[in-house]
Amino acid sequence: MTTQKPRGIRNNNPGNIRRSNDPWQGLAKEQNDREFFMFKSAVYGIRALARLLITYQDKYGLCTIEMIITRWAPAVENNTKAYIQSVARHTGFAALQTLDMHRFEHLKPVLEAIIQHENGQQPYSDVEITKALVLAGVEPGQKSLQTSRTVKGGQVATAGTLGAGGIEAIQDSLEPATTTLMAIAPYLEAAKWLLLVVTLIGIGVMLWARIDDRRKGLR
Structure with missing residues (x-):
């Protein structure tokens, strides 16, 4: 029925x-x-x-x-x-x-x-x-940029990029260093790769947020 x-x-x-x-x-x-x-x-x-x-x-x-x-x-x-x-x-x-x-x-x-x-x-x-x-002329309040998924992803990506740049700067400053200081270079190289991964994750978050919003009809 x-x-x-x-x-x-x-x-x-x-x-x-x-x-x-x-x-x-x-x-x-x-x-x-x-x-x-x-x-x-x-x-x-x-x-x-x-x-x-x-x-x-x-x-x-x-x-x-x-x-x-x-x-x-x-x-x-x-x-x-x-x-x-x-x-x-x-x-x-x-x-x-x-x-x-x-x-x-x-x-x-x-x-x-x-x-x-x-x-x-x-x-x-x-x-x-x-x-x-x-x-009807009434729009929802805009979310703070600090809480936006897209912006948060961008912050992660930026942090990763700046971090990688910081590692490069440290490496440059170590050029005249002694043999003892150069011994930590492998660890700096590993950190640089880790920050690259963080950067890629941040970019992925931004892309997913945009796709998810479009799927839900919010954009």
């Missing part, structure tokens, strides 16, 4: 945005649902939900879960109190905590919690939701 998907998921409208005269981006050519919009892809439906949450804040000053959900799901047709509790529980934010819908780390969990409550599931990947939020 096949279980039918929730209406919001079928319509690519996981926020269950009701039909109106609003000319949303990405609307499906055929609007076969008389009550709710239908979008041509879930990304556009998620984007529309994000834009509404941003508008609630910018136009009406609604910046807490309690304020947002009270308008989103009025008590005349919803159990608003239960809805607020559900969103607070899924996001980890307090119902009266001040949020900023222009911040990715606030908007994303609130949006995901609304999708979960509206449909009984949140089936979309981080890549889909991130794409939708970027289309």
Whole structure:
């Protein structure tokens, strides 16, 4: 027996945005649902939900879960109190905590919690939701360059290269050394090869990070 998907998921409208005269981006050519919009892809439906949450804040000053959900799901047709509790529980934010819908780390969990409550599931990947939020004008915070996998690989490669150069400098300075000092030359040569291996590993990390990001649709 096949279980039918929730209406919001079928319509690519996981926020269950009701039909109106609003000319949303990405609307499906055929609007076969008389009550709710239908979008041509879930990304556009998620984007529309994000834009509404941003508008609630910018136009009406609604910046807490309690304020947002009270308008989103009025008590005349919803159990608003239960809805607020559900969103607070899924996001980890307090119902009266001040949020900023222009911040990715606030908007994303609130949006995901609304999708979960509206449909009984949140089936979309981080890549889909991130794409939708970027289309809505809210981008994720950039990772610090110090924590970037690509940069870390570069740091390893650079360290290896500089280290090899340092070994060469030491060797040059030992040219006039005595026979006793020259006895350590084999160890310096071995260290140089070790640093070469470290350099190659660093370059490999950078290349793998780029390939992995592309595979995940992050670049």
